[in-house]
Amino acid sequence: MDFLRPASWEEALAAKAEHPTAVPIAGGTDVMVEINFDHRRPEYLMDLNRVGDLSEWEVGAESVRLGASVPYTKIMENLRAELPGLALASHTVASPQIRNRGGVGGNLGTASPAGDAHPALLAAGAEVEVESVRGSRRIPIDDFYQGVKRNALQPDELIRAVHIKKADGPQQFSKVGTRNAMVIAVCAFGLALHPETRTVRTGIGSAAPTPVRAKAAEEFLNAALEEGGFWDNGRIITPSVAKQFAELCSAACNPIDDVRGTASYRRHAVGVMARRTLTWTWESYRGARRASEGAA
Amino acid sequence: MRLNFTVNGRPQEADDVWEGESLLYVLRERLGLPGSKNACEQGECGSCTVRLDGVPVCSCLVAAGQVEGREVVTVEGLAEYAKQRAAGGCASGACGTGLQDAQGWQAKGTDSQTGEGTELSPVQQAFIDAGAVQCGFCTPGLLVAADEMLERNPNPTDADIREALSGNLCRCTGYEKIMDAVRLAAARQGEAV
Numbered sequence: 001m002d003f004l005r006p007a008s009w010e011e012a013l014a015a016k017a018e019h020p021t022a023v024p025i026a027g028g029t030d031v032m033v034e035i036n037f038d039h040r041r042p043e044y045l046m047d048l049n050r051v052g053d054l055s056e057w058e059v060g061a062e063s064v065r066l067g068a069s070v071p072y073t074k075i076m077e078n079l080r081a082e083l084p085g086l087a088l089a090s091h092t093v094a095s096p097q098i099r100n101r102g103g104v105g106g107n108l109g110t111a112s113p114a115g116d117a118h119p120a121l122l123a124a125g126a127e128v129e130v131e132s133v134r135g136s137r138r139i140p141i142d143d144f145y146q147g148v149k150r151n152a153l154q155p156d157e158l159i160r161a162v163h164i165k166k167a168d169g170p171q172q173f174s175k176v177g178t179r180n181a182m183v184i185a186v187c188a189f190g191l192a193l194h195p196e197t198r199t200v201r202t203g204i205g206s207a208a209p210t211p212v213r214a215k216a217a218e219e220f221l222n223a224a225l226e227e228g229g230f231w232d233n234g235r236i237i238t239p240s241v242a243k244q245f246a247e248l249c250s251a252a253c254n255p256i257d258d259v260r261g262t263a264s265y266r267r268h269a270v271g272v273m274a275r276r277t278l279t280w281t282w283e284s285y286r287g288a289r290r291a292s293e294g295a296a
Numbered sequence: 297m298r299l300n301f302t303v304n305g306r307p308q309e310a311d312d313v314w315e316g317e318s319l320l321y322v323l324r325e326r327l328g329l330p331g332s333k334n335a336c337e338q339g340e341c342g343s344c345t346v347r348l349d350g351v352p353v354c355s356c357l358v359a360a361g362q363v364e365g366r367e368v369v370t371v372e373g374l375a376e377y378a379k380q381r382a383a384g385g386c387a388s389g390a391c392g393t394g395l396q397d398a399q400g401w402q403a404k405g406t407d408s409q410t411g412e413g414t415e416l417s418p419v420q421q422a423f424i425d426a427g428a429v430q431c432g433f434c435t436p437g438l439l440v441a442a443d444e445m446l447e448r449n450p451n452p453t454d455a456d457i458r459e460a461l462s463g464n465l466c467r468c469t470g471y472e473k474i475m476d477a478v479r480l481a482a483a484r485q486g487e488a489v
Contacts, residue, residue: 003297003315003361025359029339032357035316036337045315047362095463096441097354098339181462182340 004046009131012051012158015044017133020155022046026054026069027101029094030110054105054160063166065129068105068159075104083164085120085171085190092116092175094182105159108144111151111210118145118211119190120173122203125165132156138163145210169193170284172277175205176261176269186261189249189273193281198222198231202274207253207266217248217274234289237282242275249274301363303327304373305380305392313360320344320355322363323370328399331371331436342464345437346370347377352444354463371436372398374443378417381447382488419443422481423474430468438464442478450485452478 004022006012016022022044025031034040048054054069057079064082066075072090076099080087086104093099093116107115108128127138130153139152146152153159171192177183188205200221202214224241225231250271255263299310299322310326318337323329323346332355333343339354346355347369355368369377373393380391393401403420405413411424419442422428429435438461445452445460452460457478466474 001315003359005361005364025362028357028359028362029354032318032359033338035359036318036356041316045359045361047359049362094339095342096460097342097345097352097463098357100351101353101357 001042002044004044005050006046006048007050009051009053009160012046012048013131013133015046016158017156019044019046024048024109024158027071027098027103027106029098029102030106030112048158055103059166063163066104066162066164068108068161069103071101071103072099082166083120083124083171084167085124085173085192086117086164088171088173089116089120089175089188089190092173092180092183092185092188104162108151108159108162109153111145111149113145113148113208113210114185114188114206115211116175116185116188116205119188119203119205120171121162121164121190122211122213123171123190123192123201124167125192125194125201127163128152128159129161129163130157131160132158136160142213145212148209167192168197169195170281170288172280174273174277176273184260187253187255187266187269187273189270189277191274191277191281193285195231195285198226200225200278202249202252204249204252204270206260207255207270209254212252212254214249214252214274217245217252220248221245221278234286236286237278242278245278246271246275297361299360299364301365302367303329303395304369304376304398305367305386306394308395310360315359315361317360318356319346319348319358319360319363319368322360323355323368327395329370329372329395331398331401333433333436335433339463340465341434341437342441342461343434343437345440345464347440347444350444352441369440370398371439372401374439375401375415375417375420378419378443379415417443418484419446419478419481422484423477426473426477426480428470428473428477430466430470434464434466434468438466438474442481446478446482446485450482452482454479 004015023042024046026048054067056067058065072093075090104117107117121141126141144152173190175188176186185206187207190203192201250267253267255266257263299313335341335343337356339357344355376393
């Protein structure tokens with residue numbers, strides 16, 4: 001095994017072009033487990049910790065550019081207002097020690113269906129900035145996940161940053177596990193209200209071969225909210241609408257039975273989380289609406 | 297490969313380090329510092345917790361090559377680290393814990409029951425006083441994690457303590473005493489100010 005230690009992003013891209021089998025390591029919270037257990041013996045291990053700008057983030061007008069190695073701890077501490085869904089999801093990652101090292105770039109690189117960041121990214125709307133010596137491109141999050149632990153990266157590409165839309169409304173994240181800390185999700189659900197476009201977006205984790213959106217559920221809910229004038233009148237969500245939304249979210253799952261849970265449990269739990277996160281976010285939207293009306 | 301980094305305030309060098317090796321392995325097997333414990337090797341248990349540039353991490357998940365030029369504090373250097381922090385830095389210019397001292401570090405002193413006669417960090421003393429040590433395997437990781445939390449948050453609530461220690465497993469089921477110990481260390485820290 002060779003240990004590559006690029007001092008800059010350009011050096012990292014050159015090294016990846018020369019050695020496409022090189023495994024990038026940043027927080028190490030996935031890669032080192034595989035090496036420790038002899039599940040993986042990469043020819044080259046490439047440390048990205050020396051590439052400083054991977055650990056930085058920028059808040060723009062529309063979106064946040066989050067460096068691939070920004071640890072979850074920093075997201076929780078600094079980006080709660082801009083990226084509430086991702087901040088909540090970050091807080092459920094493993095333990096403080098792991099959150100101090102791991103980041104969204106690693107989650108995307110591993111592309112496990114159970115990665116905690118994925119539902120939040122899908123719900124918020126995001127693009128993954130990847131680069132190679134051939135050039136840079138942005139992959140919409142909806143096209144990024146291609147199979148179990150497979151993503152849209154080419155062998156010579158590295159993940160540089162994620163561009164995540166800043167929240168324009170309430171967002172929530174919910175995760176099922178046996179306890180609060182140190183849990184790989186049995187299943188997870190992210191939901192974001194986008195009042196500016198009057199749309200709702202979702203993300204389901206750990207209940208299909210890849211993280212997925214519940215698109216039929218979103219379309220149903222968007223239509224129901226529009227028809228009932230809910231965005232304007234701020235009424236409570238009709239229970240039958242919430243129920244139908246939850247059922248459609250369950251139907252969007254394609255889960256398996258495994259050690260963490262059964263397929264039918266996952267389908268059920270995703271429906272419950274869908275209904276709950278919808279209620280939480282909608283109540284928060286109504287509250288904010290009332291507050292702004294009161295002020296006016 | 298050769299590795300140069302700072303351990304407990306002193307520069308150290310390790311030779312013949314395998315590229316896939318963890319920081320934990322380097323500490324234990326190359327430098328002879330067995331205080332950081334090797335249990336799960338997958339970041340689940342926290343018994344290998346050390347400070348890397350001040351941040352608590354699982355040393356089993358840090359690749360050795362990633363610590364080149366960086367600073368690590370292990371449980372063996374915790375007493376000296378806490379002392380320096382209380383003094384507001386290193387006045388003499390010769391602080392830190394040497395490798396030999398660290399290798400021979402024990403919480404024994406003249407009385408292993410009370411810790412008397414040894415220089416301990418406040419959190420170590422509190423663990424002894426509260427009886428928060430049973431088999432002792434999880435203790436080093438808990439000490440490093442608890443010490444860092446108290447540095448950041450001098451007046452922790454019970455929820456803060458639970459969260460800060462949520463990545464450290466104790467299988468003797470001694471969490472209540474551990475909570476007592478951290479509360480005690482926080483209270484003593486508050487009195488001292």
